[in-house]
Amino acid sequence: MTAMLTSGIVVNGYRDMATRLPVARVPVCSELVLPLQQHIGTPAEPVVGSGDRVVRGQLIARARGFVSAGLHAPVNAVVLGIECRPVPHPSGLNGLCLVLAAEDGADWGSAGPEVVDPNSIAIPEPDIIRMMVRQAGIVGLGGATFPTSVKIKSGMSQPVDTLIINGCDCEPWISCDEMLLRERPGQVLAGCHLLRQSLAADRCVLAVEDDAPEMVAGLQQVIADCNSPVRLEVLPARYPSGSEKQLIHIITGKEVPSQGLPVDVGAAVYNAGTAAAVYQAVVHEVPLISRLVSVSGPGIGRPRVVEALLGTPVSELLRFCGGRTADANGLIMGGAMMGLGLASDEIPVTKGMNSILVTTPAMSQDAQGEMPCIRCGECARVCPARLAPQQLLSLIRNGDLEQAQQRWALEDCIECGCCNAVCPSHIPLAGYYRYAKGEIRKQGKARVKAQQARQRYEFRMERIERAKREREEKLRKKKEALQAANKARARAAMAEEARSFEDEM
């Protein structure tokens, strides 16, 4: 029996769009913009100032705190400054960025070459690998952008038996993992070996989907040729097989506990691009300064997967890929199911940007519009998290977030959008869940804040109270002392009197 996802949906992945041309490098742009926050965790802290000259690969912002990642100069450049610029973020707000002016004649330099035999690379000690990964500023390149060294660290503290390398392009229209595995399988395999060593994992599985036959055939060849211990698992293409929790379930048969981590079931998942970056960092000491971006969709002239330096404006990518077609009507970062809409193309390529999708009106034609839920249950049938989307919907509409969370596991929604896709009433269900989860987090934060405020207040009252008590105590003691003194004095006087009286006697 082949392992596969039993929920979810079969979608057209449009895998043939961006895979016809080989990966090409976008030429160096005169200005590169590097947001300080392009990972999950604390923003990086600049270590260069305006006017400084930096060379390719030099650290320009360092990781601050444990969960963070550093940034490196993609090319030889001069630092123009630290400015607020538009960044790809759901909030749509600007973010602090390091702005570099590339030197005249600055070039890509040479990345590590494609390895022929991944078994031949020297594999350092786990801690060394982790340190090198940290120094290279590597984060999860599948879009999650969690700092990879932190993930390795957590995998070191708990036993990992299955290391999974995710080679499934998670969503329709995205092809960067496929092109990476087609053109640089050796780098990914070498990365697999390094990661496996760092985690002391028993086995390593490379998971891909079967809708890219050329890639699958190539990988099988390479793995056989070099006799790699990596096991290739070809999954029937089904969305969202590439989602972390679902992939773990498919490969290991185990479910990551709600609110838990993959290591809790002895699994670790890394994106194929991340594995290749680990190889570059450990073997060639090349930090993360570029990435593959799939530029696709019906609204782009020449869809293809490009390799772009971090900080390159998206507008350059679009130009490089033949520009937008006349009917292009939108830009999405990520895939057609979960991607983030971009307001403009004057936004830089970041570590998490795996895809730019240029949309046209024809892609999302909806003659019907939103209708009431007819409780058909289709959404529940396809939900990979086995939730009851229709129940969640009515609870959220009624404002009963508490119940949605407590009884119907809202927090476990992975926002994959499968429910949307099958809903005959065309209700934007995943949007509701994203909103509701945000609300709950906000309320939670507000609750924590309120609690802290209350604690502070109570503490203050307590302090005042204590001060008052202490003051009263002192006063009382003083009084008592005074009284005692008075008494003593009185007694003394009395005694004196008595004595004098006696004396007089």
Next chain:
Amino acid sequence: MVRHAPVYAPDAAVSMTMRRVLLALSPGIVVYTGFFGWGLPVQLALATVAALGFEAVMLKLRGRPVAVHIGDYSAVVAAWLLVICLPPLLPWWMTLLAVFFAVVIAKHLYGGLGYNPFNPAMVGYAVLLVSFPREMTQWIPLEGYVIPGFGETLAVIFGGSVVSHLDGLSTATPLDHFKHSSSAAPAIMGTLAGKGWEWISLCWLVGGLWLAYTRTLDWRIPLSLLLTVGLFAVGLALGSNNPAWQNPLFHLLSGGTLFAAFFIATDPVTASTTQAGRWLYAAGIGLLAMVIRVWGGYPDGFAFAVLLMNLSAPMIDYLTSPRAYGHK
């Protein structure tokens, strides 16, 4: 405004679902008309117009965009399902009354499409059955009588006229007939469930199977319902000496069992939404309907069985919701 994912053209739509149901009903309607004359088509036309009218008025009153919602065909589906359950020569105002109860009371006063706890068609049917039990059991027998022509049909339905050769004779539903007959039901098509009815039932089966095949309905519901009825009928055949109950097939092919299984119990709005729940829900309908059929006072129990299970659907959903990923 920035457009976020998802971006794709959806391929399922409510109106599509409803149109499919109408299409799946068509063969049965044609065969029905072939056996029993113009009554059903006339009633269907009447009910369709009435349902659309009521729907438009209610949408307007509720401040909903009429054009958007009337195009979902849900009112037409409810009206057709209702009319198919009614005797074909029912006076026009009774049909109207039933459609009124189905569309206005059962559907819109409970919040409109998607919010109604009770199956609208069954509410309309039950109201008539309780209010006009005599008219509701006047079915046209096939044997020995001339099926009325088009003009005659109109005269009976709209003019209140009584056709001489139909006068006072058509009071037994096929089920009543067998329930009280002493003769064993012969297992031949045409005489098993009352002449004509098995053929119509088979048409419902074909239409229903097509709906299941196109995933318009969840196959679990008809399967579970028919299994329950079948098992019950086998038990009955073994345990009872009423000659009418001797052939279990009778229960499957008569009294609208197949119609209820594929078209009534499958109404998604009023059914259970979980997969396990749907097994239970449909089994409950089958069981209740058989109990009413065998021991109850009404000739057929599906309307009440469906309404009772509608009532239990939210509870069934609550109890059968699957364990979410990553939960114990």
